[in-house]
Amino acid sequence: xxxxxxxxxxxxxxxxxxxxxxxKERMAAFEMRWPQxxxxxxxxxxxxxxxxxxxxxxxxxxxFIALAAKALPARMALNVPDAPEFDxxxxxxxxxxxxxxxxxxxxxxxxxxxxxxxxxxxxxSFLGELAQRKLVDQRQFDWRRVxxxxxxxxxxxxxxxxxxxxxxxxxxxxxxxxxxxxVANAGVRIAVHTTGVISGLRLGGVSxxxxxxxxxxxxxxxxxxWLHRQVSVEEAASRFRREVHPDGSTPTISWSRVMYxxxxxxxxxxxxxxxxxxxxxxxxxxxxxxxxxxxxxxGYSLMNPEERSIDLTPPMRPPEVEKGEKREExxxxxxxxxxxx
Amino acid sequence: xxxxxxxxxxxxxxxxxxVGWGQKTYYIDESTDFTGNGCxxxxxxxxxxxxRNSLNANGWSGQRWTNWNAWPQDYYESTMAGLAGLDNVxxxxxxxxxxxxxxxxxxxxxxxxxxxxxxxxxxxxxxxGTQGGARDIYAMYVTSCTLNLDSLGRNFHHExxxxxxxxxxxxxxxxxxxxxxxxxxxxxNASAWIDxxxxxxxxxxxxxxxxxxxxxxxxxxxGWVRDTARLRAGQLLYSPPKPWGWYCWIMYDHGASxx
Numbered sequence: 001x002x003x004x005x006x007x008x009x010x011x012x013x014x015x016x017x018x019x020x021x022x023x024k025e026r027m028a029a030f031e032m033r034w035p036q037x038x039x040x041x042x043x044x045x046x047x048x049x050x051x052x053x054x055x056x057x058x059x060x061x062x063x064f065i066a067l068a069a070k071a072l073p074a075r076m077a078l079n080v081p082d083a084p085e086f087d088x089x090x091x092x093x094x095x096x097x098x099x100x101x102x103x104x105x106x107x108x109x110x111x112x113x114x115x116x117x118x119x120x121x122x123x124x125s126f127l128g129e130l131a132q133r134k135l136v137d138q139r140q141f142d143w144r145r146v147x148x149x150x151x152x153x154x155x156x157x158x159x160x161x162x163x164x165x166x167x168x169x170x171x172x173x174x175x176x177x178x179x180x181x182x183v184a185n186a187g188v189r190i191a192v193h194t195t196g197v198i199s200g201l202r203l204g205g206v207s208x209x210x211x212x213x214x215x216x217x218x219x220x221x222x223x224x225x226w227l228h229r230q231v232s233v234e235e236a237a238s239r240f241r242r243e244v245h246p247d248g249s250t251p252t253i254s255w256s257r258v259m260y261x262x263x264x265x266x267x268x269x270x271x272x273x274x275x276x277x278x279x280x281x282x283x284x285x286x287x288x289x290x291x292x293x294x295x296x297x298x299g300y301s302l303m304n305p306e307e308r309s310i311d312l313t314p315p316m317r318p319p320e321v322e323k324g325e326k327r328e329e330x331x332x333x334x335x336x337x338x339x340x341x
Numbered sequence: 342x343x344x345x346x347x348x349x350x351x352x353x354x355x356x357x358x359x360v361g362w363g364q365k366t367y368y369i370d371e372s373t374d375f376t377g378n379g380c381x382x383x384x385x386x387x388x389x390x391x392x393r394n395s396l397n398a399n400g401w402s403g404q405r406w407t408n409w410n411a412w413p414q415d416y417y418e419s420t421m422a423g424l425a426g427l428d429n430v431x432x433x434x435x436x437x438x439x440x441x442x443x444x445x446x447x448x449x450x451x452x453x454x455x456x457x458x459x460x461x462x463x464x465x466x467x468x469x470g471t472q473g474g475a476r477d478i479y480a481m482y483v484t485s486c487t488l489n490l491d492s493l494g495r496n497f498h499h500e501x502x503x504x505x506x507x508x509x510x511x512x513x514x515x516x517x518x519x520x521x522x523x524x525x526x527x528x529x530n531a532s533a534w535i536d537x538x539x540x541x542x543x544x545x546x547x548x549x550x551x552x553x554x555x556x557x558x559x560x561x562x563x564g565w566v567r568d569t570a571r572l573r574a575g576q577l578l579y580s581p582p583k584p585w586g587w588y589c590w591i592m593y594d595h596g597a598s599x600x
Contacts, residue, residue: 034543065527075520077527087528089536094543100536102528106568106591147547149596151535154490155563155589158497171593175545187545205545247381254510254548254598262543278548280485280510280599283382286459291443291450292485292599293383295512295548313541315386316515319373319407326410328427 025229027302030178030260031209031222032185033268035095039064039072042090045097048133050083052126053099053198058082094185096204104199105151105191109168116148119170119192126190126198127174136188136203139212141174145182148172151191169193169200178208178218178260181273184312185262206262223270229302233258236275236300243309244298249281254295261299261312274299276312364476364578367396367403368435370411372442372452378409379454382443388483389441391519396437399522399573403435409453416440416449416461419473424466425456426473433474436578437481439518444484446600447495463487463496470501471583478580479503479530479572483518485510486600488552490592496554500583502566505534508550508592510599514541525572531555535593552592556585563589 037045046062058080065077078088089098124143131138149171156163169191176186186205193199209222220226237256244251256277263269277300281293301307371389375382393405406415416433417426432438440461443450449461461467469477478501482488488496488506496504505521517537524533531553538551555570557563562582567589570577 075523087532087536089524091542096543098536100532102532105532106529106564147595149547150594151592152594153589153591155560155587158584158586158588168591171547173545173547184546185543189545189547202545205543246383249381249383252510252599254596255546278512278546281383282599285380285450286457289448289460290445291382291448291460292445292510293443294385294483294485295510295599296383297512297548313386313512313514317387319371319385319387320390321373321407322405322410324410326406326412 026226027181027229027273028179028218028220028224028226029270029272030218030220030224031268032206032260032262032271033209034093034262035207037090037092037095042076042092043078045135046078046080046088046090046099048135049097049099049130049201049203050080050086050088052129052133052135053086053101053201054083062088094205095207096202099201100191101193101197101199104193104195104197105168106153107168107193108153109166109194111166113167113194114192114196116170118196120146120148120172122192122196122198123170123172123190127188130188130203139216140176141188142177142180143174145177146172146174167194171200176205176208178210181258181260183208183260184276185260227272227303231275231300231302231305233275235305236302237277239300239309240277240298244279246281249283251279251281254278254280258302264312264314265316273302274310275302364436365399365401365575366435366476367393367401367437367439368415368431369393369403369405369439369441370415370432370451371405371407371440372411372450374408375443375452378452380450380452380459382450382452385442386513386515388513388515388518389439391516392439392522395519395522401437403437404431411442411451411453412455413449413451413458413461414455416463416467416469418466418468421466421468426466428467428469429473432467433469433477435476437479437572438469438477439481439483441483441518444482444487446486446489446492448487449482449484464498467499469499470580471499475500476580477501478578479570480505481518482506483511483513486597488554489597489600490552490590491597493554493588493590497588500556500581500585502556502570502577502581503530504554505530506552506554507538508552508594508600509597511538511549511551512541513538513549517541522573526574528571529568530570530572531567531591535591539593539595547595550592550595550597552590554588554590556581557587557589558582558585559587560589563587567591
């Protein structure tokens with residue numbers, strides 16, 4: 001019973017009040033890793049996913065396209081002979097399956113489009129079917145935290161007003177939730193075409209080493225452990241406001257929340273929840289223009305107020321800069337330049 | 342036999358002289374250093390060196406210039422007075438032109454000031470695929486907001502087949518432009534761009550709103566170009582019929598944050 005209260009308090013603090021309550025709250029660090037699926041596992045997963053989408057059994061198994069080497073590459077395309085309308089890609093390093101119905105994704109949908117509520121109902125039912133096929137565990141998702149985006153198409157004549165803009169799909173995203181806290185790197189995205197057909201699927205991500213107790217609380221296993229929270233969301237947000245202000249810039253926050261984020265470039269890590277801010281910077285520029293930076297994502301420790309902020313989207317390698325000097329002559333030809341190699 | 346040889350030679354010469362006929366050339370400018378060079382902004386990760394490697398490995402040839410060698414003038418229309426534009430030899434002199442850095446609506450921001458300029462206004466200062474150079478067929482902007490839907494019309498002054506960009510401020514991992522190009526072996530450019538760019542690989546936060554803007558002669562042709570063009574597979578690497586008469590776009594919309 002105590003644990004139930006703890007879980008409720010945790011959800012309340014991290015989502016509703018944003019952690020404005022007293023410190024010493026318990027939060028868990030979990031051991032997470034990117035599972036390395038075998039070829040057979042990938043094929044089985046693709047088959048189950050396509051059969052769930054189409055509602056039809058596949059007589060022939062999906063096949064890898066142009067897989068020459070014995071070792072599986074980081075990114076693989078698969079062909080589904082019995083359902084050739086699907087583009088299938090598997091990102092092995094991220095345990096991520098992507099399926100797109102290439103015909104529906106560019107179709108012109110009917111004028112009377114389905115409502116978001118109807119799309120969510122279909123997505124919820126489809127998630128249940130995915131769970132029956134053991135492709136997801138429904139208990140790991142919280143429909144109160146669903147994100148709904150859209151695929152749009154549009155167009156018009158040159159010089160004229162836009163003639164048409166239509167929604168092709170609703171894109172319904174659920175991230176893995178652990179004890180009320182979302183994981184950035186695991187989830188499911190279901191594309192619901194406005195005709196009511198499932199037109200795309202993305203699923204997978206990081207795996208979490210945990211065990212669920214009788215009260216439904218996920219306990220850390222392996223190298224994971226319970227920790228005591230020392231920093232409220234307000235304190236972390238205040239740090240962001242203090243620390244992120246390059247000269248003359250204004251940050252625009254796209255989203256911020258308490259979240260688990262797997263460190264980039266690590267196959268395995270013990271991951272604590274962080275206060276995560278995804279933002280861009282606006283700078284004044286020439287002629288009164290404003291320029292906008294590409295997105296940055298930063299995390300703040302909730303356990304140690306002294307810990308430095310963490311760049312959650314760091315570069316994978318130092319920028320590669322060419323050594324040559326570019327010529328400025330207007331009449332220069334391509335051949336006269338020294339391209340970087 | 343002689344006649345056959347002459348005919349073959351004639352066909353070859355014709356193919357080579359045709360502007361943009363199946364050319365696999367690229368021009369890449371990338372700014373990663375925005376600190377203390379007169380064009381202030383946040384420093385960036387390198388997102389085009391692996392793209393360049395992949396292009397080279399697939400039979401493309403071209404140039405990639407970065408930081409102090411990447412100039413706003415590379416995209417300025419060379420025939421416009423007062424700009425000292427060099428697009429005839431750089432930004433509009435290859436099949437695929439790429440700029441990676443910062444931006445805004447129809448704007449590109451470079452990292453180093455040159456002749457007092459940091460920006461390219463794509464509406465008023467650039468004419469890709471036409472006038473000076475006139476060899477560009479595809480343009481990729483790995484920048485914030487350049488193809489924001491609410492100001493899409495500011496990107497209408499080019500005579501090219503497709504533009505790839507973002508409706509919002511995107512988070513882009515180092516190899517995503519490469520992965521997009523690689524995916525165009527099997528997928529259309531439009532499908533590959535929006536699928537590859539919706540999120541960083543391994544993230545489910547829906548950070549990006551990737552958009553592809555396509556031009557065609559009319560509505561049917563525009564849809565055909567969108568559903569046919571494949572960079573790596575070599576589909577539609579020749580100049581489009583000009584002038585274009587219809588635009589069509591496709592986008593995964595996760596909001597316009599930052600723009």
